Amino acid sequence: MSDSSISRDAVYIDKSVHEIYKQLTEGNDPVSVPFRTMKDVFLMAASLGYQKGVRQPLTGKRELIFRWAQFSPQTDLPLLKALAISTTSNIEVLVSPEEIVSIAQEYANAGIHELRLQILEETGQPLLNIVQLLGMNYR
Amino acid sequence: MKLEWIELEGFRQYFSRQRLTFSKDADRRVTVIHGVNGAGKTSLFLALNWCLYGRIVDNITIIDNVGELVSKEAVARTPIGGKVQASVTVCFLHDGERYRIRRRVEVMKESAEIIVPTGYEIATMMRVQSDGQAIEVRNLIGMMNSILPANVRQYFLFDGEKIDNFAKPEAAAQVKQAIDLVLKLELLNRARYHLNLAATEYRKELKQKSSGELRKLIEQEEQARKVREDTQARIRELTDEIQSARLKIKDIDQKLDALPNAQALQKDRQRIERDLKQRGDEREKAVQYIRDLATTSHFILAQSAFAKALGVLDTKRERGEIPSSIRRQFVQDLLDEMKCICGRDIEAGSLEYQRLQQLMQKSISSKLENEVLDTTAALRVVVERVQPTLLDLRETMDQRVKLSEIIRDLEGEQSDVERQLKGSPLEEISRLEKNREEYRDDIERMTLEIGTCEGEVKSLNARIKNLEIEREKAEKAEARERLLSKKMEIAQRAADAIENAYQAHADDMRQRIEVKTKEIFKSLVWKESHFRDIQLGPDFNLEVIDRYGFRARPELSAGERQVLSLSFITAMSRVSGEEAPLVMDTPFGRLSSQPRDNITRYLPELTDQLILFVTDEELRGQSLENLKPRIGAEYRLEFNPDTSCTTIEEVK
Numbered sequence: 001m002s003d004s005s006i007s008r009d010a011v012y013i014d015k016s017v018h019e020i021y022k023q024l025t026e027g028n029d030p031v032s033v034p035f036r037t038m039k040d041v042f043l044m045a046a047s048l049g050y051q052k053g054v055r056q057p058l059t060g061k062r063e064l065i066f067r068w069a070q071f072s073p074q075t076d077l078p079l080l081k082a083l084a085i086s087t088t089s090n091i092e093v094l095v096s097p098e099e100i101v102s103i104a105q106e107y108a109n110a111g112i113h114e115l116r117l118q119i120l121e122e123t124g125q126p127l128l129n130i131v132q133l134l135g136m137n138y139r
Numbered sequence: 140m141k142l143e144w145i146e147l148e149g150f151r152q153y154f155s156r157q158r159l160t161f162s163k164d165a166d167r168r169v170t171v172i173h174g175v176n177g178a179g180k181t182s183l184f185l186a187l188n189w190c191l192y193g194r195i196v197d198n199i200t201i202i203d204n205v206g207e208l209v210s211k212e213a214v215a216r217t218p219i220g221g222k223v224q225a226s227v228t229v230c231f232l233h234d235g236e237r238y239r240i241r242r243r244v245e246v247m248k249e250s251a252e253i254i255v256p257t258g259y260e261i262a263t264m265m266r267v268q269s270d271g272q273a274i275e276v277r278n279l280i281g282m283m284n285s286i287l288p289a290n291v292r293q294y295f296l297f298d299g300e301k302i303d304n305f306a307k308p309e310a311a312a313q314v315k316q317a318i319d320l321v322l323k324l325e326l327l328n329r330a331r332y333h334l335n336l337a338a339t340e341y342r343k344e345l346k347q348k349s350s351g352e353l354r355k356l357i358e359q360e361e362q363a364r365k366v367r368e369d370t371q372a373r374i375r376e377l378t379d380e381i382q383s384a385r386l387k388i389k390d391i392d393q394k395l396d397a398l399p400n401a402q403a404l405q406k407d408r409q410r411i412e413r414d415l416k417q418r419g420d421e422r423e424k425a426v427q428y429i430r431d432l433a434t435t436s437h438f439i440l441a442q443s444a445f446a447k448a449l450g451v452l453d454t455k456r457e458r459g460e461i462p463s464s465i466r467r468q469f470v471q472d473l474l475d476e477m478k479c480i481c482g483r484d485i486e487a488g489s490l491e492y493q494r495l496q497q498l499m500q501k502s503i504s505s506k507l508e509n510e511v512l513d514t515t516a517a518l519r520v521v522v523e524r525v526q527p528t529l530l531d532l533r534e535t536m537d538q539r540v541k542l543s544e545i546i547r548d549l550e551g552e553q554s555d556v557e558r559q560l561k562g563s564p565l566e567e568i569s570r571l572e573k574n575r576e577e578y579r580d581d582i583e584r585m586t587l588e589i590g591t592c593e594g595e596v597k598s599l600n601a602r603i604k605n606l607e608i609e610r611e612k613a614e615k616a617e618a619r620e621r622l623l624s625k626k627m628e629i630a631q632r633a634a635d636a637i638e639n640a641y642q643a644h645a646d647d648m649r650q651r652i653e654v655k656t657k658e659i660f661k662s663l664v665w666k667e668s669h670f671r672d673i674q675l676g677p678d679f680n681l682e683v684i685d686r687y688g689f690r691a692r693p694e695l696s697a698g699e700r701q702v703l704s705l706s707f708i709t710a711m712s713r714v715s716g717e718e719a720p721l722v723m724d725t726p727f728g729r730l731s732s733q734p735r736d737n738i739t740r741y742l743p744e745l746t747d748q749l750i751l752f753v754t755d756e757e758l759r760g761q762s763l764e765n766l767k768p769r770i771g772a773e774y775r776l777e778f779n780p781d782t783s784c785t786t787i788e789e790v791k
Binding site for chain 1: 451
């Protein structure tokens with residue numbers, strides 16, 4: 001997908017990390033392939049990116065992975081807004097959905113590599129590695 | 140085309156304006172222009188050609204190496220630095236329309252001996268309408284090419300001195316070219332050439348583009364589909380085998396159930412298996428729940444973001460900026476009472492008063508205010524979910540661990556039962572249990588293989604999908620190739636068809652011209668009994684066969700060659716049906732009296748309009764008498780040696 005055709009209500013990732021998203025979502029076994037959707041991978045990657053304090057603008061070819069409408073208003077949108085406000089310290093960002101998504105994309109773009117390391121590269125089953133990531137040790 | 144008149148002014152030796160009207164009469168179709176050598180016959184012939192076509196047209200040289208066109212007398216009479224013009228006007232009829240072409244050229248007299256062209260040379264063509272109005276024809280060259288093409292002109296307006304060219308032994312190419320041009324076969328030739336060129340280009344392009352890519356992709360896709368079919372068939376086969384093995388196990392279980400020494404152990408096993416199934420389901424359910432909880436609890440990782448964001452939002456609220464309506468009401472109350480909450484009076488115009496006024500004006504948009512309020516509430520809800528979610532996750536994880544332990548214990552019991560049955564002193568029980576174990580191992584092995592096969596099918600599905608996309612792309616490319624191939628085929632077929640049509644038509648024309656040339660030659664030649672035949676073979680050599688059957692062309696006299704060429708030219712004009720005059724400059728110079736008499740007798744019959752530029756020597760006696768009944772106009776070019784100028788005098 002070229003930059004000239006960027007949709008305002010779409011969420012993009014760098015094409016180079018699309019494979020990681022696939023590894024984490026494509027499979028039937030919940031223990032080895034834990035994520036149900038790419039949206040969940042994206043939000044986990046963005047949260048981890050924020051936690052680690054790493055942001056990486058999208059520079060290469062982009063891939064549209066889902067639309068804004070897929071974010072749930074109960075947990076997903078509050079997370080995106082929390083990331084945006086805490087990053088800019090400015091409440092005006094709340095009326096700019098493009099900026100909110102852009103900030104999340106940048107955290108996810110950096111956080112996805114960390115997520116891959118902690119879930120796929122660590123010893124143990126990927127599902128249990130997520131639980132570990134959330135602060136519990138059951139491995 | 141039928142010429143009406145020509146007018147010259149300042150053109151070579153025609154210094155003063157001179158006009159000559161050609162005869163158009165059907166009975167008296169001949170115009171004779173007499174002139175001694177140097178009187179201006181060739182200049183007049185030149186003027187006609189130049190006026191109609193210019194100096195060069197479509198890369199065909201009309202006049203070449205003829206010196207200046209302007210009158211020397213006019214130049215002499217012009218002062219140095221002055222300009223001199225030459226002009227020729229020709230009027231003719233064609234297809235019932237009257238046309239007039241006027242061509243002018245200008246030079247400047249640089250010195251007494253030197254004149255230079257000013258670059259001014261212009262021709263205008265007018266068409267005279269039925270009401271007498273003249274309108275300009277914009278495309279003179281195009282119009283003349285449609286009336287009498289420049290490259291065909293030489294066969295109608297020709298120099299008698301060069302007329303014998305067609306009868307020369309090396310003239311085959313010229314004869315062929317003349318036939319092509321006059322009979323308009325050249326058009327077919329060009330069409331064939333261009334279509335062949337197009338077909339070659341298409342072929343080249345096709346060769347570059349055609350890669351066989353589609354065939355390769357189809358083969359790959361077919362292969363992938365075949366492998367997928369085989370794998371799916373293997374899955375079905377394994378499923379059937381598993382089913383069969385399960386039935387066998389069921390059968391064994393029934394047999395064991397019937398044996399008193401195995402009954403107790405069998406019951407234990409059935410209970411263990413029931414428990415294992417139940418606990419397994421519970422653990423599976425727990426795992427699914429953990430999965431859903433863990434993969435959507437990203438907010439737990441981002442707790443610090445929520446805390447910081449809430450801090451930013453709370454600051455706004457603490458400052459009383461949100462909700463703005465509360466602040467506005469509060470400030471408005473202070474301003475209404477003009478009293479601070481501490482009890483002090485607020486003076487109008489004081490700093491406090493001004494600050495309160497500013498606060499009233501400064502407010503955030505209602506959209507943002509709503510967003511802030513909603514977001515604050517939503518963030519708090521999420522934050523409050525962190526601990527319950529973690530607790531929930533922990534409890535489910537503990538449950539999963541506990542279930543795993545139970546399952547492990549049950550599996551231990553199951554192994555123990557199996558061991559006891561296998562080690563039974565009763566051979567039948569031991570044998571049945573061993574068989575049962577084999578079937579169970581088979582089921583396990585086959586279940587694993589099914590998993591592997593399913594994985595393969597999945598990756599094959601992805602591969603087939605990609606191949607389908609690539610194939611569709613290649614199909615589109617091939618559709619373009621097919622179109623190109625079709626174009627090439629059409630171009631080639633058309634070129635071949637035109638080639639055949641050309642050959643057939645050219646051959647037909649050649650034969651008709653041969654017959655006509657023979658007929659004319661026989662009427663013009665004076666040794667009719669000596670020459671038996673004229674041949675124009677497929678090699679386009681114009682041949683004369685004598686009474687002995689020999690080719691007589693090498694032995695022809697210059698006059699006979701001239702007659703042969705004249706016969707050929709007039710034959711062409713007859714066969715072509717082209718409506719054009721025959722204009723001949725000194726046509727009889729090389730002929731002795733006998734052929735001249737013959738030609739003058741028959742030539743007027745061969746064309747609708749005949750214009751002859753002759754010397755008195757070449758047209759006299761019987762020849763002149765022959766022509767006289769057909770002469771409609773006769774002129775004499777009078778050259779004045781004193782002025783070196785010519786005037787055209789009509790012979791009454």
